Amino acid sequence: MTVAIYARVSTNRQDNINQVAELEEYCKRNNRAVFRTYKDEVSGVKDTRPELDKLMQDARLKRFNQVIIWKVDRLGRNPLHMLQIVEEWEKIGIDFTVTTLGIDTSTPMGKFVFGLLAQVAELERRFIIERTNTTMSRIKKELTKKGYYITKEGKRITKLGRPKGKGDSKPRKKRGYYLRDYKKRSPPHFSKSKTRDNEG
Known part of the structure; x- marks a missing residue:
């Protein structure tokens, strides 16, 4: 069986020598051929990590049959x-x-153990949804009653919705003219000769 080893430490001031050594020893005892050792030096809170991303790419190409890690939290904190x-x-x-x-x-x-972990994670998903819905309901009540809501950061909001990005202020084109000028300007007219050419 071909395996991939994944090791992670949070910062470059730490090292994963002990992790890798124990995992390599495990592979020797269990007759596992190591395809590659992926080593990250980044917080487990981050979902995107250089070596983990490479591991996932190789996994999708089915370059190994098993992934081995030292502890669960080495895979991540989420x-x-x-x-x-x-x-x-x-x-x-x-x-x-x-x-x-x-x-x-x-x-x-x-x-079986993984199934239990999956059930726990599913409960966590539902708790997150429930907390989100409760928070949104409270905000809506505050907006209806007071006309504004104060966030934890102390910001005052008066309505729900996505904040405008930098690109939102730019006019969008439609059929050769700007939407913001739609009521002021008429669409460009085409000559009869051009219309005939296009139809042909």
């Missing part, structure tokens, strides 16, 4: 994002192993 990663591996047909916990999705027990 449970929902971690679950999405492992679910994608499962769909591709790649197993996932956490050596310090003995979780191995290639075994019945490993799949």
Whole structure:
């Protein structure tokens, strides 16, 4: 079986030598051929990481059969994002192993444990949705009652909606003239000769 090793530390002042050494030893004991070792030096809170992104690309190309990590938090600090990663591996047909916990999705027990983790993550998803809906309901009530709402940052808002970006102030073109000039200017007229040429 060909495996990929993933190791991560939060900053470049730390090193992942111990992680990699233990994972390589695990592979030797279990007759695993290492395709590549992916090492990130970035916070686990970030969903996008250079080496993790490369690992995901190689996984989609099915260049290995299993991903091995030292501890669960080495994969990340966001449970929902971690679950999405492992679910994608499962769909591709790649197993996932956490050596310090003995979780191995290639075994019945490993799949069972992963199923429990998936259920916990699903509960977290629902809690997030519930909290979001509760917050939005409270904001709407405040806007209806007072006409404004004060955020945690102390900002005063008077309506819900996406904030305007820099590009929102630029006029958009439609059929050769600007939308903001639509009521002031008429669309350009075409000569009969051009119309005939276009029809031909």
